[in-house]
Amino acid sequence: SASCFAPLQKTVASPGRGILAIDESSATCGKRLASIGLDNTEVNRQAYRQLLLTTAGLGEYISGAILFEETLYQSTTDGKTFVDVLKDQNIMPGIKVDKGLVPLPGSNNESWCQGLDGLASRCAEYYKQGARFAKWRTVVSIPCGPTALAVKEAAWGLARYAAIAQDNGLVPIVEPEILLDGDHGIERTLEVAEKVWSEVFFYLAENNVLFEGILLKPSMVTPGAEHKEKASPEAIAKNTLTMLRRRVPPAVPGIMFLSGGQSELEATMNLNAMNQSANPWHVSFSYARALQNSVLKTWQGQPENIEAAQKALLVRAKANSLAQLGSYTGEGESDEAKKGMFQKGYTY
Ligand code: 13P
Numbered sequence: 422s423a424s425c426f427a428p429l430q431k432t433v434a435s436p437g438r439g440i441l442a443i444d445e446s447s448a449t450c451g452k453r454l455a456s457i458g459l460d461n462t463e464v465n466r467q468a469y470r471q472l473l474l475t476t477a478g479l480g481e482y483i484s485g486a487i488l489f490e491e492t493l494y495q496s497t498t499d500g501k502t503f504v505d506v507l508k509d510q511n512i513m514p515g516i517k518v519d520k521g522l523v524p525l526p527g528s529n530n531e532s533w534c535q536g537l538d539g540l541a542s543r544c545a546e547y548y549k550q551g552a553r554f555a556k557w558r559t560v561v562s563i564p565c566g567p568t569a570l571a572v573k574e575a576a577w578g579l580a581r582y583a584a585i586a587q588d589n590g591l592v593p594i595v596e597p598e599i600l601l602d603g604d605h606g607i608e609r610t611l612e613v614a615e616k617v618w619s620e621v622f623f624y625l626a627e628n629n630v631l632f633e634g635i636l637l638k639p640s641m642v643t644p645g646a647e648h649k650e651k652a653s654p655e656a657i658a659k660n661t662l663t664m665l666r667r668r669v670p671p672a673v674p675g676i677m678f679l680s681g682g683q684s685e686l687e688a689t690m691n692l693n694a695m696n697q698s699a700n701p702w703h704v705s706f707s708y709a710r711a712l713q714n715s716v717l718k719t720w721q722g723q724p725e726n727i728e729a730a731q732k733a734l735l736v737r738a739k740a741n742s743l744a745q746l747g748s749y750t751g752e753g754e755s756d757e758a759k760k761g762m763f764q765k766g767y768t769y
Contacts, residue, residue: 426634429553429592432513433636434675437742438484440707442679443473444517444556446489453713459722463491471497472720473713476731480510482738487515487556487594487707493547504551515594516552518543518586522560531571534559534578537585544589554592554636557582563613563645564603572620580624587634594677594707596638597621601682602765603645607652610642611660618668632672638707639665640681641691646765654687658694671701678704680711684760687711689740689749696747705745712737715757 433440445453450469451461459465470492486507493516496502507514520536534557544555559575561567575597586593597617599610618639625632642660644652652660665676678695680688688711695704706712715737720730743749 425590426587426592426631429513430633430674432511433485433554433592433677434703434705435484436703437746438482439705439741439745440485440487440515440677441473441479441483441512441712441738442487442556442707442709443470443492443713444487444489444515445709446517446521447491450489453717454722457717457721465722466491467495467498468722469720470495470503472727472730473716473734474503474506476734478735479738480512482735482742483510483512485513485515485554485707487517487554488552489517490547493550493552502551508551513553514551515554515556516547516591517558518547518555518582518591519557519559525571525574528568528571529565531562531565531568532560533571533574537578537581540582540585541589544586544591548590552591554594555582555586556594556596556638557586558596558598558638560598560600561613561617562600562602563605563609567613567617572617576617576620576624579621580628580630583625583630583635584628587631592634592636593630594636594638595621595625596679598638598679598681599640601640601643601646604647604649605645606648607642607644607656607660610644611664614640614642614664615668618664622668622670632670633674635673636675636677637669637673638677638679641678641683641695643683643691646682654690654694657691658697661691662695662700666701669702673702675703675705676700677707680706680708682764683711685711685714685737685740685757686751686754689737689744690751692741693744693747693749696745706741708741712741714760715755718757 583593
């Protein structure tokens, strides 16, 4: 019933807090480590996640952390499980449960997301280990169409996953990422996003998913990354909120945006613009790249930089916390935060 998810919703969708997404698969985490010259070993992945999760004071701004399976079962070098580290900061542990993207035959070079086989038993195991919410990320490409087939498959997969996660006590984060790739204008993104979310909600309802017990992780409605003009935070907020109001029932408690390759600063300013007036849902963040970029650059894999890197994480987390409250001003931001992170054809 709705009441079994209520305490979780109160924690994750609490004012001034959002989600830290550090659920990169081992291969994707390897890309992050390679960017600072580190090998993709379990030791290095653990060290990076320990740096992030043991940041003192993180719980003031972060309500949930999405982990990859490996991280859910890891501990600090002092022997405290990461799950306990999170719980002590009142941060809800979450888990990525999809098995990644593969080519979708019969489409226009599009993908589908694997992971339904064995999902129920994996969810039950993750719950036992302390996870309380789950994430499934699939993607939709505007330059590739999207074809009706790709949209339908994305929506159906998300709905099946959401039903299975709820059945095993996990709150599903529903994430159909509409990729930034392309030179289209913002109107085209709005049109595609409306189509995608209408199908997602159609199939969520068909699978008897409880709307009060889900969270959404949408892309913001922006122009394509290669479009001739950038849009202002106000224009992005207007289009994104228009789309959400048209498609998302108020029964859904929280909207936790992904950053999708926006710069740290853009992601924060856009979220702030979205919170300038009251919304029917908690509107917050679930960023990976836009919370980790300056942390990685500061850390460089050096133990003596850990403290500075954790400070960098707190700066971003606090900025996004203020943006959730609609009171971010952008004062004192570094040049690093302003750099775009968009990479054409980026794959997780
Ligand atoms: P980005 O914020 O880097 O787009 O990551 C989103 C995501 O799905 C990771 O959980």
